[in-house]
Amino acid sequence: MRVQMSSQTGRRIASAALIIGFFVLWEVLCVGFNIKDIVLPRPTQIIATLVTRFPAIWPHAVQTLYETLVAFAFGIALGVSLGVLVGSSRLAYDVTYPLLIGFSSIPKVAVVPIFVLWFGAGTVPAILTAITLAFFPIVVNVATGLATTEPELEDVMKAMKASKLDILFNVGLPRAMPYFFASLKVAVTQAFVGTVIAETVASNRGIGNLMMIASSSFDVPLVFAGLIILGALGVALYVVFSLIESRVTGWTRRTDEFAMG
């Protein structure tokens, strides 16, 4: 047990060292090659910008986070219900898959103007764009999880005269949980991408908009400050869902901690 703990701590230290090393290298290269701020600002400059202009950046960050979370919630609802539909019958799978693939292949930048046309610039197009990006990986994974249920297990359930809903709730959905959580990690970062794309194109608030305005006035440190914020938000949400995942789907890893809990 102790060995496991220390190796985990070791991995965390290594991970932190990699991040710090990355920024240190960046700083050193900028200073060493005398790179101008307007091309690539140094990490220390970016952090200074973040701190001094925090009151101005803060509302944008909140806006982006809000849009992303709302979109993510809708994305999960839409993704799970479509995934259940697609995964529970061979017919639905064959019929809907081509349409879903086609839909997911469309570059989402192209649909932002359409959403703006329908709903006006601002929050709504950002949320809708994020939903269109986030729901697809969820659909695919939930459907896969449901479709790969062992036939023998289904026979056991059918022999008990279990209804389709019984099988779904007792076998299908719990089985699909690891797939679902794997897709959430992809979906949450995709939702961020969607929000920021829409903010960049058509909004007067949000990190995307902030970066757009900053770059048009050549305020490059502020642009990078926006990127750092996005990265940090993305990592934070990823961590939240990893924690939920390890609580819900610990059985896939067969750890003793899960068995105790």
Next chain:
Amino acid sequence: MSLAVVADNTVPPPEATARRDSFVELERVTHTYGRGVRQVQALSETSLRIEKGDFIALVGPSGCGKSTILKLVTGLINASTGYVFVAGRQVGAEPVRVGMAFQNPTLLPWLTLLDNVMLPLKIVPPFRQEYRAKRRGEFRDRIEALLAQVGLAGFSNKYPWQLSGGMLQRASLCRALIHEPQLLMLDEPFGALDQFTREELWGVMQDLWTTHRPTVLLVTHDLKEASFLANRICVMAARPGRIIDDSVVPFPRPRTVEMSYEPDFVAMTQRLRELIIRAKPPKGAAP
């Protein structure tokens, strides 16, 4: 086609209604998998009657339709022609509780043994209606008692991956029995276990059958297993799948593994073996 059988549902054929005294009845049943050129007849015309509380073993080579009979009686597949009756009614329409166990224990990895065995109580009426109220108390005690009977006392809070194959198979038997099924379907449940565990579980199975007395249909390759457990053994042959012999096992119960080395017992398994070998399709056909 099976459609024709369904259409006949309202008016059962006269000979079928005439004798409804057996618990399970197969009336000139056939089953064909696939369509057109790829059609394979898994079971040629077969009739079989099983009395309530009996223990029947189906033995025979692979592809002789053993599992097909099991699935027909459970209602998982429909007969291509002929009729399957359970408790005097066409299969599927009857309110008979069925338990099933396979070679692969198929326990749910996210549930403890207790919750795995609880599953049928959550789904099968009349337990389903009482599930919310009794899950923590009465149901729990019943499961613990059944687990103890198969030698799994104290393991109810373990997850499947923490147990050995033999223990999982014991738990799988408990799951098949907890809802007091009138019909118990066993499809090579001990096939993946080592010799010693298998012999131990024969004893466990015999014990469970004597206390709960479900009607059991056991599919197996193991002639010793069939002779140890069953009251009656049906020997089947392949291509086409059919029953070629139906004999009563005379040994008194409870049977022990030691008995399986006595001359009578050995003679019985030898006779079964010869029946199966003699019925083997001529050279050229797959085993």
